[in-house]
Amino acid sequence: MAKLTINDEVREIDVDPAMPLLWALRDHVGLTGTKYGCGAALCGACTVHIDGEPVRSCQIQVREVVDRKVTTIEGIAGRVAKAVQTAWQKLDVVQCGYCQSGQIMNAIRLLDQNPKPSDADIDDAMDGIVCRCATYVRIRAAIHAAARDLA
């Protein structure tokens, strides 16, 4: 039995402590907003926040996040998160949408750290999150829009 704090809720799940957090979230906690894309930290679709830091949940084991604060797309809150989601919706960034949880989780952290990122800052911070629909033009635009909104 592993005791995890996910989206400010304590959840006890009966899984092998070596299970990647991604599969624990999806198959055992029932939070499916975090997506599987590659299983090897190459695409970022599984990005969650652990103590506020973006982490590839396919690469971290359940045992490593006990006593740490896990936040998924379903649990994001606050000014920055709201601004990012609003910008994403306003600019209709999504196409298939499958990678967008990871994009949004990563973008929130970028704006937390850098309230006014340049295109180069965005490319640098977001390069790990793959979008096969290539919505990148709008991801850039939405991050700028969220930054303006937060300024």
Add this chain to the structure above:
Amino acid sequence: MWTTTISRHDSRRPAARLTRRRFLQGSTAAAGALVIATTIDLPPGLAATTQDPPMPNAFIRIAPDNTVTVLIKHLDKGQGVATGLTTIVAEELDADWAQMRAAFAPADATLYNNLFFGDFQGTGGSTSVANSWQQLRNAGAAARAMLVAAAADLWKVPTIEIKVEKGVVAHAPSRQRATFGELAAKASTIPVPTQVALKEPKDWVYIGKPLPRIDSVAKTTGTAIYAIDVKRPGMLTAVVARPPRFGGVAKSFDASAAKAVKGVVDVIGIPQGIAVVATDTWSALRGRDALKITWDDAQAEARSSEAIFAEYRRLAATPGLPAARRGETAAALAAAAKIVEAEFTFPYLAHAPMEPLNGIIETKSDGSVELWAGSQFQTVEQATVAAILGLTPDRVKLNTVWAGGSFGRRATPNADYFAEMAAIAKTLGRPAPIHLVWTREDDLTGGRYRPMVLHKVRAGLDLAGRLVGWEQRMVSQSFTIGTPISAMTVKDGVDETAVEGAANIPYAIPHFAVDWHHVTSPVTTLWWRSVGHSHTAQAIEVMIDALAVAAGRDPVAFRLDMLADHQRHAAVLKLAAEKGGFGEKLPPGRGRGIALHESFNTFVAMVADVTVGHEGALKVDRVVAAVDCGIAVNPDIVRAQIEGAVGYGLGAALRNKITLTNGMIDQSNFNSYEPLRISDMPSVEVHIVPSMAPPSGIGEPGVPPVAPAVTNAIFAATGKRLFSLPWETRLLRST
């Protein structure tokens, strides 16, 4: 850029004729569809209504709560059809956009067939809006007429005095008003009209406007449900170990270590490989890792990519099956003042949609089954599952959910992963729902690639620099020959999906011959976003650019001279050249190129700007596109599709290839098959040509012109001509 300009001529339009049969069929079946809609778990953003009357046909439900749900007969895998099709209905219905909902239609080819595919429900060929356009306008107009008739009857006023606006039916003289929801029950008793008048384009309030996507909120909050997110009570997860070489089969397997993995429930042999079934995904994957399998590779592809291309080259030295012929090409080339020739090679490409293939199959107590998937070829999937399980197709209930991309991969003539689901359900002998999941490695090594292709082109100019002769030989596999789809695609032995874009080149070239060699291999292939155009546009548009240079002509003028009979081609070419500043002088190391291609009845020209560094580092800075897709139902989605297509085509051209070494696939994940990333993405500017032509495709047509526009820009920057894809940028090093 979109402006609705309607000529007097365009605005005269006859009332659409509806066949009685179609509507009777529609209204009867809507009752059946209703049952299905109330029992499936609809994802948020696709909120279907319950208890809604079957009103007025298979495509529209108007509920007492005043929501209008459009049944979407196509898969939305990101291209935005759920929004586009809903828009068409909302327009003719004069609904309020806020009351519109969308729900994926059930699998039922009698109601929801793709009108371009015959008796077949499916999504592909960029046909979703094009084939639904008149159908949904008629459906919306019929529903509106029934609401008006219901109000007239209720209020005892003439229908002609009733106006409908933003979801409100009103009779001004008597000050009566009602919502659609209030009228729905009564309207459903009104006979379905056999003839309806459609709105004139000048009266459109939604079509041609950038309405927000219907799925944006669900897809930005993690609440949109894809197949991979569907949970059923007692569900088990299955992964399959497939032969590492194409054409191989499992000879024997030892499952003891796999079965010892905690969570593994069973290990079974199925025709496609060995399936490991477990209580969750991770256990299934660990179980598969522990399998010991002996493969029989006697019939397998054992060659390497170089050997395969060598075979293609040998074949290309001889004429193949004629795909197009006009004039006397050999004589014209013999008499030409100047010859330009080139070889182009194209690798296998994986589609690599972000959501890997997966689906759920659940066996019911009566032996029927229910499935959930990002279903793209519903009719063949339903029939395939039925055949494997010995059921009639009506006992295979198929629920379509949002798909995390496809790019062609989810549409297979043999319903590949559905066959795996059915085989597992049949063999396992347990009633539990099964979720079949492919990993990224399964996706990249599992085949159904865009075929490897070789083109050899020889073209000749006369003394005046006119293009007089063109000979093109192509070599590739076919993914339609030997399947039922060949009835639509194969003529005189030539697979049109292999030669499209080349056999029907728009340029007026007097002597012209295109040949195709059909090769076979156990490696499975498939349409990949823009299909044959994904390679023919590169071969043609790069050759044309090289010929313009050889002729000492401006590439735009050179093309325009040969497009007198193709005004829509010419118009996008001129628009892209103008907006992209084609012909302007750029600083050293930078270059600007242009390309033009029509696919799926949509015309796209692109101007690409590149910077090439001394070490051959290639950066695509900007792409300016001009698009004529007929009426742009949602111009913002048109723009988005072109932006995405630029990225999709560019990513493949930059560095993607699936290669074989002794039959084994060399790539396995996104480190060896590296997708386009945000730092690779150019800015994209899209200009939509105002048009009143019926809407054509938009999901695919943005892909073909990207690679040749960039190839031609690289030449402009460096004087070096790359032909094949992906680009060998090492050839661009200055030293």
